Amino acid sequence: MALINCDKCGALMIWKPTHLCSECLRFQLEEVNKVKDYLAEHPQASIMEVERNTKVSLRTIQEMASKS
Numbered sequence: 078m079a080l081i082n083c084d085k086c087g088a089l090m091i092w093k094p095t096h097l098c099s100e101c102l103r104f105q106l107e108e109v110n111k112v113k114d115y116l117a118e119h120p121q122a123s124i125m126e127v128e129r130n131t132k133v134s135l136r137t138i139q140e141m142a143s144k145s
């Protein structure tokens with residue numbers, strides 16, 4: 078059983094592919110949903126625009142973009 082620190086808050090946790098503790102994972106899911114909602118209404122929005130209007134971090138948006 079490998080223990081790692083959460084990428085975001087540094088909490089000690091059991092290794093997970095996301096590298097995020099359950100608290101940060103829930104927070105990230107909320108952010109992902111915010112971005113999805115924004116893009117549903119503004120399909121032509123740029124990453125910068127999404128960041129400005131949803132307050133979601135650029136890194137999270139870029140990670141989403143690279144997965145889709």
Ligand SMILES: [Zn+2]
Nearest residue numbers: 083086098101
């Ligand atoms: Zn965390």
